[in-house]
Amino acid sequence: xxxxxxxxxxxxxxxxxxxxxxxxxxxxxxxxxxxxxxxxxxxxxxxxxxxxxxxxxxxxxxxxxxxxxxxxxxxxxxxxxxxxxxxxxxxxxxxxxxxxxxxxxxxxxxxxxxxxxxxxxxxxxxxxxxxxxxxxxxxxxxxxxxxxxxxxxxxxxxxxxxxxxxxxxxxxxxxxxxxxxxxxxxxxxxxxxxxxxxxxxxxxxxxxxxxxxxxxxxxxx
Numbered sequence: 001x002x003x004x005x006x007x008x009x010x011x012x013x014x015x016x017x018x019x020x021x022x023x024x025x026x027x028x029x030x031x032x033x034x035x036x037x038x039x040x041x042x043x044x045x046x047x048x049x050x051x052x053x054x055x056x057x058x059x060x061x062x063x064x065x066x067x068x069x070x071x072x073x074x075x076x077x078x079x080x081x082x083x084x085x086x087x088x089x090x091x092x093x094x095x096x097x098x099x100x101x102x103x104x105x106x107x108x109x110x111x112x113x114x115x116x117x118x119x120x121x122x123x124x125x126x127x128x129x130x131x132x133x134x135x136x137x138x139x140x141x142x143x144x145x146x147x148x149x150x151x152x153x154x155x156x157x158x159x160x161x162x163x164x165x166x167x168x169x170x171x172x173x174x175x176x177x178x179x180x181x182x183x184x185x186x187x188x189x190x191x192x193x194x195x196x197x198x199x200x201x202x203x204x205x206x207x208x209x210x211x212x213x214x215x216x217x218x219x220x221x
Contacts, residue, residue, distance in 0.1 A: 043144050047121050052137035055122035061088035065117035074151035078160035079120035079130050090116050095193040106214045119164050152220045154185050158192030188213045
């Protein structure tokens with residue numbers, strides 16, 4: 001079986017584990033939210049210093065994002081989980097391994113022309129759903145990332161990412177399979193890898209979304 005076949009067999013997917021550990025940004029203490037970032041240096045200082053919502057009280061580390069800062073592809077999830085909070089990197093653990101396999105299935109690799117981020121930069125306690133105020137307070141950080149990266153295509157992974165970026169309460173089912181737009185950037189909706197680990201039959205639908213994304217990217221070049 002070819003390498004591609006082995007990958008697709010387990011999406012079906014026999015995941016290719018290529019997790020990388022980025023250097024962690026040290027936490028600093030601030031009594032007030034930082035000013036909006038105007039560049040990567042400012043953003044990488046502003047996120048660890050942010051106290052705009054109550055999540056700063058329980059976080060271990062902020063999770064800004066990881067990858068190519070001039071990437072064509074930008075993947076956005078909802079919020080860090082326990083491992084992300086511990087390591088300071090998005091999409092690690094089993095969900096991260098599945099994401100890496102999903103990327104490999106369309107000839108992509110974490111860190112190479114791909115940037116991965118979340119709507120929230122701090123973990124909600126107990127991995128609960130993000131609250132509207134938290135999303136609102138954190139949105140300037142994500143908005144700055146999108147502006148700095150200027151991706152050709154955004155993939156919103158999971159309901160909260162899709163609903164936040166598209167300003168809608170529509171379901172994933174109704175948003176999949178169509179090309180949307182956020183801040184002038186084409187956007188495609190798919191399932192979050194953590195959801196796919198719990199709902200294996202929907203891996204086939206996620207593969208359809210990835211094929212659609214690859215075809216869309218080819219048309220943008």
